Amino acid sequence: VDKPNVVIVIFGATGDLSKRKLFPSIYRLYQNGKIGEDFAVVGLARRPWTNDIFREKVCESINESQAHNEDDLESFAAHFYYQSFDVTDNSSYTHLDGLLDQLEGQYQTNGNRVFYLAMAPEYFGTIANQLEQNGLKESAGWTRLVIEKPFGHDLASAKELNNQIRLAFNEDQIYRIDHYLGKEMVQNIEVIRFANGIFEHLWNNRFISNIQVTSSEKLGVEERARYYDRSGATRDMVQNHMLQMVALLAMEPPIKLTPDEIRSEKVKVLRALRLVEPTEVENYFVRGQYGPGRLGKGYREEAPELKDSTTETYVAGKVMIDNYRWAGVPFYIRTGKKMKEKSIKIVVEFRDIPMNLYYKDESERHPNLLVINIQPDEGITLHLNAKKAGVGSIAQPIELSYTNNGVDGINTPEAYEKLIYDCIIGDTTNFTHWDEVAYSWKFVDAVLDAWSETEPLFPNYTAGSMGPEAADRLLEKDGFHWWPVT
Numbered sequence: 003v004d005k006p007n008v009v010i011v012i013f014g015a016t017g018d019l020s021k022r023k024l025f026p027s028i029y030r031l032y033q034n035g036k037i038g039e040d041f042a043v044v045g046l047a048r049r050p051w052t053n054d055i056f057r058e059k060v061c062e063s064i065n066e067s068q069a070h071n072e073d074d075l076e077s078f079a080a081h082f083y084y085q086s087f088d089v090t091d092n093s094s095y096t097h098l099d100g101l102l103d104q105l106e107g108q109y110q111t112n113g114n115r116v117f118y119l120a121m122a123p124e125y126f127g128t129i130a131n132q133l134e135q136n137g138l139k140e141s142a143g144w145t146r147l148v149i150e151k152p153f154g155h156d157l158a159s160a161k162e163l164n165n166q167i168r169l170a171f172n173e174d175q176i177y178r179i180d181h182y183l184g185k186e187m188v189q190n191i192e193v194i195r196f197a198n199g200i201f202e203h204l205w206n207n208r209f210i211s212n213i214q215v216t217s218s219e220k221l222g223v224e225e226r227a228r229y230y231d232r233s234g235a236t237r238d239m240v241q242n243h244m245l246q247m248v249a250l251l252a253m254e255p256p257i258k259l260t261p262d263e264i265r266s267e268k269v270k271v272l273r274a275l276r277l278v279e280p281t282e283v284e285n286y287f288v289r290g291q292y293g294p295g296r297l298g299k300g301y302r303e304e305a306p307e308l309k310d311s312t313t314e315t316y317v318a319g320k321v322m323i324d325n326y327r328w329a330g331v332p333f334y335i336r337t338g339k340k341m342k343e344k345s346i347k348i349v350v351e352f353r354d355i356p357m358n359l360y361y362k363d364e365s366e367r368h369p370n371l372l373v374i375n376i377q378p379d380e381g382i383t384l385h386l387n388a389k390k391a392g393v394g395s396i397a398q399p400i401e402l403s404y405t406n407n408g409v410d411g412i413n414t415p416e417a418y419e420k421l422i423y424d425c426i427i428g429d430t431t432n433f434t435h436w437d438e439v440a441y442s443w444k445f446v447d448a449v450l451d452a453w454s455e456t457e458p459l460f461p462n463y464t465a466g467s468m469g470p471e472a473a474d475r476l477l478e479k480d481g482f483h484w485w486p487v488t
């Protein structure tokens with residue numbers, strides 16, 4: 003296969019995302035031979051950097067990420083160019099157009115252009131339209147727009163943003179990033195489900211009692227207090243990552259593995275989410291904010307402007323999917339900052355068999371679980387029961403485990419690496435379609451609206467714990483409990 007030839011233009015090239023994720027990922031694509039010599043990266047931001055300074059920063063960022071090779075680093079960095087840029091100023095775009103023409107002469111990129119928006123969302127619409135108006139989309143090849151989250155603040159603002167962008171780009175040119183969709187084990191959900199009879203035949207409300215999706219972090223808000231305090235865990239994590247995982251767990255088998263077919267199945271799930279009634283919110287969702295604890299300060303002490311904050315840093319929810327396959331099966335989700343462990347994990351709990359003779363009391367009863375470990379461990383574990391050696395007919399729980407880490411080890415590609423590659427080969431499967439964004443906002447808006455009616459009693463969990471107690475009760479009243487994440 004030909005290596006894709008492309009110029010990648012990064013808006014926000016001096017930012018954290020570029021440094022931590024984008025440069026190292028592009029480097030890995032280069033190192034692994036996924037892109038050849040015919041590519042260039044143009045970095046844009048306000049700072050008055052030169053190409054040299056930019057290249058130095060690129061090298062630094064790669065030096066800080068684990069795997070690299072001194073020899074090719076320099077030749078890699080030579081593909082990077084910098085332009086100081088004002089997103090609201092026409093002349094910045096005209097200048098960029100000139101630079102792209104020049105680079106397209108220098109490298110055989112066939113006029114293929116990726117515009118990657120890795121900066122403050124308030125400019126997404128402006129940039130998209132300026133690109134169009136200043137003729138930057140008129141090249142000999144294809145043009146694609148990659149957009150980082152957040153995509154809007156609620157359904158209304160997301161619609162407005164989408165309309166603005168759609169004036170300049172078609173849906174099939176828009177790549178909305180949800181980096182969870184680039185994670186190896188998130189991509190594996192589909193394969194585990196649809197390539198195994200032993201799971202797929204049982205994958206419904208007759209045999210599954212509940213599904214638990216956890217994404218817990220030890221990190222707090224770090225340097226992002228301003229963004230985070232306006233957002234909160236629900237917008238930051240549930241609207242996108244958590245609901246995307248739910249959609250992959252719940253969707254019907256697609257008729258083909260094409261982006262359109264897969265997306266249309268995911269959209270059907272998101273459309274079937276039961277909207278939470280304002281008076282019912284307490285029965286479905288729990289919000290939390292961390293106070294001081296084992297992992298340090300409380301959220302309100304992290305920055306002066308957070309002093310009276312009522313932003314949630316934790317959310318747990320019971321998500322119901324009102325369709326034929328899932329009627330009655332709760333999907334419990336939880337995510338939060340400053341929790342006990344960094345863990346992204348899915349637990350599928352199967353119903354008990356009608357008559358189980360192999361245990362003496364309730365506490366010895368162990369339902370079958372399928373655990374999908376997404377991070378930090380990558381793999382799957384199946385919890386079964388087998389005879390306890392020697393002592394009569396008593397069952398004991400055993401585990402069958404598969405670890406991905408052991409096989410691919412450090413070669414497991416980073417989410418961003420895969421997504422950038424998908425974008426330059428034009429595969430939209432692991433990007434979110436507008437319909438998915440819209441239905442997710444609709445669901446999340448209902449919860450947030452209901453919450454906005456009352457003042458929360460924060461803080462209600464300690465930094466370093468697994469979240470507020472109310473989250474345990476959410477499951478207990480249905481007869482379940484959270485399975486531990488480690």
Ligand code: BG6
Binds near residue numbers: 219221
């Ligand atoms: C981002 C959120 O989308 O995901 C961050 O904005 C969060 O707040 C991050 O820390 C978590 O990603 P991961 O891959 O570490 O689970």
